[in-house]
Amino acid sequence: xxxxxxxxxxxxxxxxxxxxxxxxxxxxxxxxxxxxxxxxxxxxxxxxxxxxxxxxxxxxxxxxxxxxxxxxxxxxxxxxxxxxxxxxxxxxxxxxxxxxxxxxxxxxxxxxxxxxxxxxxxxxxxxxxxxxxxxxxxxxxxxxxxxxxxxxxxxxxxxxxxxxxxxxxxxxxxxxxxxxxxxxxxxxxxxxxxxxxxxxxxxxxxxxxxxxxxxxxxxxxxxxxxxxxxxxxxxxxxxxxxxx
Amino acid sequence: xxxxxxxxxxxxxxxxxxxxxxxxxxxxxxxxxxxxxxxxxxxxxxxxxxxxxxxxxxxxxxxxxxxxxxxxxxxxxxxxxxxxxxxxxxxxxxxxxxxxxxxxxxxxxxxxxxxxxxxxxxxxxxxxxxxxxxxxxxxxxxxxxxxxxxxxxxxxxxxxxxxxxxxxxxxxxxxxxxxxxxxxxxxxxxxxxxxxxxxxxxxxxxxxxxxxxxxxxxxxxxxxxxxxxxxxxxxxxxxxxx
Amino acid sequence: xxxxxxxxxxxxxxxxxxxxxxxxxxxxxxxxxxxxxxxxxxxxxxxxxxxxxxxxxxxxxxxxxxxxxxxxx
Numbered sequence: 001x002x003x004x005x006x007x008x009x010x011x012x013x014x015x016x017x018x019x020x021x022x023x024x025x026x027x028x029x030x031x032x033x034x035x036x037x038x039x040x041x042x043x044x045x046x047x048x049x050x051x052x053x054x055x056x057x058x059x060x061x062x063x064x065x066x067x068x069x070x071x072x073x074x075x076x077x078x079x080x081x082x083x084x085x086x087x088x089x090x091x092x093x094x095x096x097x098x099x100x101x102x103x104x105x106x107x108x109x110x111x112x113x114x115x116x117x118x119x120x121x122x123x124x125x126x127x128x129x130x131x132x133x134x135x136x137x138x139x140x141x142x143x144x145x146x147x148x149x150x151x152x153x154x155x156x157x158x159x160x161x162x163x164x165x166x167x168x169x170x171x172x173x174x175x176x177x178x179x180x181x182x183x184x185x186x187x188x189x190x191x192x193x194x195x196x197x198x199x200x201x202x203x204x205x206x207x208x209x210x211x212x213x214x215x216x217x218x219x220x221x222x223x224x225x226x227x228x229x230x231x232x233x234x235x236x237x238x239x240x241x242x243x244x
Numbered sequence: 245x246x247x248x249x250x251x252x253x254x255x256x257x258x259x260x261x262x263x264x265x266x267x268x269x270x271x272x273x274x275x276x277x278x279x280x281x282x283x284x285x286x287x288x289x290x291x292x293x294x295x296x297x298x299x300x301x302x303x304x305x306x307x308x309x310x311x312x313x314x315x316x317x318x319x320x321x322x323x324x325x326x327x328x329x330x331x332x333x334x335x336x337x338x339x340x341x342x343x344x345x346x347x348x349x350x351x352x353x354x355x356x357x358x359x360x361x362x363x364x365x366x367x368x369x370x371x372x373x374x375x376x377x378x379x380x381x382x383x384x385x386x387x388x389x390x391x392x393x394x395x396x397x398x399x400x401x402x403x404x405x406x407x408x409x410x411x412x413x414x415x416x417x418x419x420x421x422x423x424x425x426x427x428x429x430x431x432x433x434x435x436x437x438x439x440x441x442x443x444x445x446x447x448x449x450x451x452x453x454x455x456x457x458x459x460x461x462x463x464x465x466x467x468x469x470x471x472x473x474x475x476x477x478x479x480x481x482x483x484x485x486x
Numbered sequence: 487x488x489x490x491x492x493x494x495x496x497x498x499x500x501x502x503x504x505x506x507x508x509x510x511x512x513x514x515x516x517x518x519x520x521x522x523x524x525x526x527x528x529x530x531x532x533x534x535x536x537x538x539x540x541x542x543x544x545x546x547x548x549x550x551x552x553x554x555x556x557x558x559x
Contacts, residue, residue: 038509043489053499057508064512103515111508118504135433142430149420158483159416163430166412166476170434173465177437181444216516223523230530234537243534 010089012229013238019222026222030215037063037208045201054118058202061111063209064104065129067217068136069171071101075143076168079161089225091157092232094164095147096225100217102140108133128182132175139167153232268353272361273368280369290331291373297323298381309386316385317395317446318439323381324374324399325435328406329428331370332414335362336481340418346485359481360474363411371403387446394449397459402442405466408473409434415480437465 041059048055075097082091150156301319339345413431445458489495
């Protein structure tokens, strides 16, 4: 069975220029989707009956939360591929995703707080969604800290992969346990996760913003993995050709 | 030496006859217990830490009995968690330093089973004393006897779980700079489910609802960890030793 | 469209700080990340060019001259 032609892009020398060519397209898609999403979110979607105009934060908050969660799974996937099949580029991809994922987790916390303050009166509430986002942020930071602390890049790749795999298995468990903890203690108080009943337009707005963030994430990760390639493969001839 | 150790870190342990399985685990466990018996002070350190940290909560929050009774389960669980964390670097550090760990990896016995033996010994030395100490400390928080009983059971199930998860972190950070704090950063988020259900069990008892749900989930997590943690730890150790 | 004036739009029914704060935080974070990535790329390329002078092509500009041109670009 002939190996798929796509596998030749697993070689750093061929991937580097490909990533460079693809990156502007994803950046452009991000801008396009964001324009659409913001248009719907701010000009088409109606005012909410209960939360007024303040609910419009969900258009960025939900997108950021989804991306933080999604990117962690993608990161774990690439890390696992890199570990199992000894593909260096896959491990570099995982390392490239982590900072962007952490950024989205942090944005999820910030926008969540900004949503919570006018709605529920406090800058921080220990509800299931925010607490899980906080834990997810810590998982990202742990991954990045572990990789930063290990000097040998291959060992850092593999150790990070184990941590990412353990983390991704634990994420549903952590989420479930935090939700249990939250219902146990908060009882009757309203949760931040209760969004306004969704009008069609609101859903479309959220979807487009999520797509925008996704395209942005791809563009950022492609840029970062190119940087990582330059750093780690700087001594090779193809890099010398690429930067000349 | 590294070429021989270089194995696929994800390779599952080879099947072995039942006697050999028990043998590998028991041999490793006995060795660690013997070493711990010679260094009794290390055991007492973790225990003293547990006591000290538990005392910090009333000192920081105030001695009001009702408040202490409410935070007691959570405070004791957090203290147990931190005490376990403190003992984790001990698990592999000295064996790694004197080359014993590599010998274990190279021996015909299953590396995973030997590591499981080490982890069992570690729990007996670091975790079990916490379980036995907990009722005394629980009394300081004014917990009722029924609550104390649930606390002991929850810690009995929980501390092995904490040891198992923590061992993965200890293996990943073996010989790495910033060890202790890095280990805590990696492992503490993974401890959250155990904390929630462990202290939740005691609070459920205080609230009068059944504790079985909490303890069952805790037990399920322990079983899951027993299946996967030794394997993940061994993979991490092989990576660390390359 | 429910906005009757620009100022109404910016006021966001009194939630201006929170809504624009959120959108602003996201935009700022992504802008900063992009800028940091570009800057790191620039520095890496410069460092790599400086490290290995190209001796294969005698007509190629010397690395230092190339880097100086790159900086003023």
